[in-house]
Amino acid sequence: MDLNGAGAIVTGGASGLGEATARELAAKGATVVIADLNEERGKTVADELGGVFVKCDVSDEEQVQALVDAAVATGKPLRVIVNSAGIGWANRTVNRDGSPHDLASYRKVIEVNLIGTFNVMRIGAAAIAKTEPVDEDGQRGVVVNTASVAALEGQTGQVAYSSSKGGIVGMTLPAARDLAAIGVRVNTICPGIIDTPIYAFKADADEFKAKLVAPVVFPKRMGRPSEFAHLARALVENDYMNGEVIRFDGGIRFQPK
Template sequence: MDISGLAAIVTGGASGLGAATAELLTSRGAKVTLFDLNAEVGQAKAREIGGAFVQVDVTDASSVEQAIAQAEAAHGKARILVNCAGIAPPAKVINREGAPLPLASFAKIININLIGTFNVLSQFAARIFDAETLNEDGERGIIVNTASVAAFDGQIGQPAYAASKGGVVAMALPIAREFARYGIRVNTIAPGIFWTPMLAGLPQEAQDSLGKQTPFPSRLGHPGEYAKMVEAMIANPMLNGEVVRLDGAIRLAAK
């Protein structure tokens, strides 16, 4: 699939992995619309890359429906979707006082990371399942979702996060199989420890310590390296229904 000239949507596109992906896709000639809750940062990033921005709550069906319509009005039918929106607050099942994690806290993480991902990809696919094909293979589009290595080796304090990302991993293959008839590929990236705005607030010493947990290269992953994997997935038509760990061979310890 040739990226140049295609319309793309990146959720969580205001910062971190999403922003780096939006920058790379733009540099390859895509017309990018950023979806994010943070309007101020999202609008600034959209201006920077010459793209569009829509404030979106990925957990709300009508919000996503309206946002996709706005993106289409700006750039035409999007053929590339990269889902990067997500949260990762730590939360143990039982705290030190023996109180259980409030169900609403668990549900919020599942709702944003898993249900939000499904909400956007389902409505994206509904807009292009009968669109004109893009090449001789009959491709119509591609979806790249973001999981995490926590889906496979989640740590203490990550039950909700690991469950949400495990769900993203688990749905990759069945959705890819369903969408095969429409020429829409579905892949998932499971990053290891990457530099994101969530880590930016930590002292440099703490960031370096986290990076050294990665066997090689022994550092935090760069958001641009995630974006390069997105590009590779778009370019290779045989990569479908797959989950790729992008983690420098790290396997997370229990804590």
């Protein structure tokens, strides 16, 4: 899939993995529509890339439809969707004090991470289906979803987060099979420990990062958002990659805590 002249949607595009991916796609000639709740930062990034910003809660059907409509309105054929919007949560199924996991917070994580990913994929793919194929294979577009290694080996307190990301992993192949009829490929990346702004808010950020890096096999560091973005672009550009779940984690295997 050639990115030059294509339209792309990147959710969570105002920071971290999403921002890095938006920059990568734009550098290859794509017109990027950034979806995020951070309006100030989202507009700044979109302006820098010559793209468009849309404030969007990915779990809201009307807001996602408006997002996709904005992408179509750019005049560039919508070819790429990268889902990287998400939230984290830490809570045990039964806490140390004997209280059960809060159900509302569990639902919220599922709504944003899992339902939000599916919401953008389904509405975005419907728009991609209206474009003309780009090659003799009948290819029209690509969806890259973001899960986590926590989907495969979640740690203590990650039951909500791992459930949401595991759902993304689980829908990868069925979605790829569903969307094959309209020439859309679907792949999922499972990042490990990536150096994003989420870790900068801790007072002992450097010490905390060192602990996170300890189980990484090689290279002995956190992943870089630019490396994630490079992989996302490769999944878009490599036309034979479909229905795959790719670990991106430096060989890390999570311990229980």
